[in-house]
Amino acid sequence: MKLLCALLVFVASASAVKNYAGYQVLRVVPHDMEQLQRLHDLYNLLQDTVDFWKEPTRLNQPVDIMIGPNLVKDVKLELSRRDLDFSIYVEDIQTNIDNERCTDCVNAKAGFNYNIYHSADEISQWVTAMATDYSIVTEINIGKSHEGRDIKAIKISSGGRKRVIYIQGGIHAREWISPATMMYMANEMVTNYGVDSAVTDMVDNYDWYIVPSLNVDGYAYSWTNDRMWRKNRQPAFSLPSCVGTDLNRNYPYKWGGIGASPNPCSETFYGDAPLSGRETSVVHKWLQRFSGNIALFIDFHNYSQLWLYPWGYTHDKDIRQPHKDLQHALAIKATDALKVPYGTEYFVGMSGPDMYPAAGASEDYGYATLRVSYSYIVELRDEGNYGFLIPESLIEPSGIETFEALKVLGNDPLPKGPPIPVV
Numbered sequence: 001m002k003l004l005c006a007l008l009v010f011v012a013s014a015s016a017v018k019n020y021a022g023y024q025v026l027r028v029v030p031h032d033m034e035q036l037q038r039l040h041d042l043y044n045l046l047q048d049t050v051d052f053w054k055e056p057t058r059l060n061q062p063v064d065i066m067i068g069p070n071l072v073k074d075v076k077l078e079l080s081r082r083d084l085d086f087s088i089y090v091e092d093i094q095t096n097i098d099n100e101r102c103t104d105c106v107n108a109k110a111g112f113n114y115n116i117y118h119s120a121d122e123i124s125q126w127v128t129a130m131a132t133d134y135s136i137v138t139e140i141n142i143g144k145s146h147e148g149r150d151i152k153a154i155k156i157s158s159g160g161r162k163r164v165i166y167i168q169g170g171i172h173a174r175e176w177i178s179p180a181t182m183m184y185m186a187n188e189m190v191t192n193y194g195v196d197s198a199v200t201d202m203v204d205n206y207d208w209y210i211v212p213s214l215n216v217d218g219y220a221y222s223w224t225n226d227r228m229w230r231k232n233r234q235p236a237f238s239l240p241s242c243v244g245t246d247l248n249r250n251y252p253y254k255w256g257g258i259g260a261s262p263n264p265c266s267e268t269f270y271g272d273a274p275l276s277g278r279e280t281s282v283v284h285k286w287l288q289r290f291s292g293n294i295a296l297f298i299d300f301h302n303y304s305q306l307w308l309y310p311w312g313y314t315h316d317k318d319i320r321q322p323h324k325d326l327q328h329a330l331a332i333k334a335t336d337a338l339k340v341p342y343g344t345e346y347f348v349g350m351s352g353p354d355m356y357p358a359a360g361a362s363e364d365y366g367y368a369t370l371r372v373s374y375s376y377i378v379e380l381r382d383e384g385n386y387g388f389l390i391p392e393s394l395i396e397p398s399g400i401e402t403f404e405a406l407k408v409l410g411n412d413p414l415p416k417g418p419p420i421p422v423v
């Protein structure tokens with residue numbers, strides 16, 4: 001009987017996973033301002049009904065639109081009606097989901113396998129195991145998520161109290177390459193400490209806090225129910241039938257501005273109030289203990305290969321941001337190093353003006369609220385061949401190249417520069 005129950009639960013949970021058969025991603029590239037404007041109009045019309053993997057930004061930058069089978073025909077017609085050429089970028093999303101996992105990679109290595117994706121529970125257990133295995137690692141329990149999971153950080157420190165480098169991954173649930181890359185890099189730091197002088201120095205220079213999976217409920221849900229889930233799992237107070245706040249629109253600085261939606265059903269819903277997201281709120285409270293002592297803040301996402309700094313909330317490049325030259329120069333150094341292993345190119349720029357404005361996002365929070373001189377939002381691989389569905393075979397390249405960037409940052413003195421303005 002027990003076995004039957006277990007089997008039924010398994011079948012029920014297996015069948016609950018959303019199937020993406022027939023879902024496509026269409027790509028449109030705007031080549032002149034008129035086309036870009038038409039794409040913006042289309043985005044404003046459809047943003048609450050279809051999922052823009054990449055929204056309109058600037059000329060020659062692709063716009064990727066995921067569409068369910070019931071809307072494929074209509075959206076294609078709408079694009080044609082607006083005289084916008086498109087290509088079918090992903091023919092069938094379910095096929096890419098099926099190809100994401102590398103079945104023969106499981107058990108490929110002794111010990112923890114960094115070449116595969118891990119569930120929320122496994123990531124949590126990994127933090128504990130790292131703290132048990134390595135004296136320079138401490139497990140930090142930051143607090144509980146909306147559904148009661150532990151939000152954890154791994155602290156890497158060789159002792160004393162140093163300036164802090166704070167890194168977070170997985171704020172958007174479906175961007176699995178982000179937590180995987182965080183874990184890969186943490187392991188590189190820990191296992192090469194005392195072996196590789198650049199790694200030893202980066203650990204001796206700063207206290208590192210890495211949150212591999214901030215949106216832990218959303219991440220778990222992207223495993224059990226919907227691979228394409230982005231937000232957290234908190235029902236909106238104003239409309240409880242809509243679940244999830246976009247945590248990367250929920251930060252307090254310029255909350256509720258452009259690029260964030262008031263619609264609780266939207267993928268970019270900014271939440272009921274600034275820091276109303278349980279996870280953003282819990283981590284924010286915890287970060288207060290480092291007040292004035294954080295040298296570098298990075299929030300890792302995917303995809304697009306971008307290394308961006310504030311401001312994110314505005315189109316306007318001329319609004320005072322006295323650290324932009326310092327931030328730009330450091331990002332160039334980091335991305336130059338990142339390029340060495342595989343030739344992977346990143347775009348470096350100011351988030352809002354150079355890409356698209358998103359108010360209430362992490363890079364502005366790091367800079368304006370936490371007052372960190374070097375605050376970045378990074379979009380990891382790729383440029384869209386796989387988008388959110390980076391195959392497991394590419395975890396290691398992502399880890400290796402991003403760690404090259406991190407080594408540069410950890411070996412930089414990160415001078416504070418001028419005072420951060422209150423604007």
Ligand SMILES: [Zn+2]
Nearest residue numbers: 172175301302
């Ligand atoms: Zn993201």
